[in-house]
Amino acid sequence: MTERRSPQVPGWIARSVQTSVQTGSSAARSPAPKSIYPLGVSASPVGVGLDSSAVRARMVQRIAAAGVSNPAVLHAMATVERHRFVDSALVNQAYEDTSLPIGLAQTISKPSVVARMIELLLDSDAARSGQGRVLEVGTGCGYQAAVLAMVTKEVYSIERLRGLHEKARSNLRPMRLSNVHLILGDGMVGFASGAPYAGIICAAGGEAVPQAWCEQLAVGGRLVAPVVVGSGKQALLVIDKSSHGFTQTVLEAVNFVPLKSGIA
Numbered sequence: 001m002t003e004r005r006s007p008q009v010p011g012w013i014a015r016s017v018q019t020s021v022q023t024g025s026s027a028a029r030s031p032a033p034k035s036i037y038p039l040g041v042s043a044s045p046v047g048v049g050l051d052s053s054a055v056r057a058r059m060v061q062r063i064a065a066a067g068v069s070n071p072a073v074l075h076a077m078a079t080v081e082r083h084r085f086v087d088s089a090l091v092n093q094a095y096e097d098t099s100l101p102i103g104l105a106q107t108i109s110k111p112s113v114v115a116r117m118i119e120l121l122l123d124s125d126a127a128r129s130g131q132g133r134v135l136e137v138g139t140g141c142g143y144q145a146a147v148l149a150m151v152t153k154e155v156y157s158i159e160r161l162r163g164l165h166e167k168a169r170s171n172l173r174p175m176r177l178s179n180v181h182l183i184l185g186d187g188m189v190g191f192a193s194g195a196p197y198a199g200i201i202c203a204a205g206g207e208a209v210p211q212a213w214c215e216q217l218a219v220g221g222r223l224v225a226p227v228v229v230g231s232g233k234q235a236l237l238v239i240d241k242s243s244h245g246f247t248q249t250v251l252e253a254v255n256f257v258p259l260k261s262g263i264a
């Protein structure tokens with residue numbers, strides 16, 4: 001692990017992308033839901049054994065053994081039914097620690113990586129002081145957005161592929177999560193209407209962190225994203241924003257689909 005400090009904008013941040021900084025959004029905040037599925041929605045598992053909560057509990061044990069300790073994150077991972085977000089042919093692998101295809105050449109991230117990134121996201125001054133609005137870049141099938149909805153007050157999740165944006169919408173609909181906002185758009189420019197964010201989390205790896213993300217981060221907020229660190233290899237990057245500037249920390253190697261611009 002290496003750590004570098006910068007008084008201004010860290011080197012990972014692309015200087016070419018310019019957007020205006022929005023502050024003081026009036027978006028209403030609602031508390032995280034207590035139960036992830038409302039009454040009337042069957043909680044019976046489809047093709048993952050008789051009791052999917054036991055299978056999830058084992059998945060959570062493995063995640064905890066790998067070093068994730070935030071109780072809220074572990075509880076959310078134990079609650080959100082990952083098998084509802086993958087194609088029926090893959091439900092038997094839903095609780096293995098593996099990434100899985102979700103269509104359009106994209107993948108749902110490994111559960112251990114989802115938990116690790118969300119734990120990092122919540123370990124910021126802004127999150128600790130109760131600010132809870134987060135931006136997720138790369139909605140994909142909506143799984144991580146559902147986990148985020150359980151541990152943060154408000155989730156703005158942006159996806160550039162219409163097919164996946166719609167898939168996430170239909171996957172999340174039965175959960176009736178009033179604190180999740182799905183946006184079809186290019187997350188490279190962030191989503192200024194929801195800013196400032198206590199946290200920004202990205203599920204796709206870019207060559208650099210767009211400047212807009214740093215601008216849209218609240219003071220005390222934290223950004224967690226994979227970045228290309230050379231010869232096609234990616235590492236997890238954490239950027240913390242303070243009133244003095246940015247601090248960045250490069251963590252372990254990861255493997256995400258590429259961050260791309262535009263809507264398709």
Ligand code: SAH
Binds near residue numbers: 139140164258
């Ligand atoms: N969090 C997702 C993981 C999806 S994979 C889940 O739980 O399923 C990463 C996603 O990032 C892909 O769907 C890809 O289309 C999307 N993506 C890549 N570049 C993007 C961009 N500039 N804006 C928004 N989404 C982007």
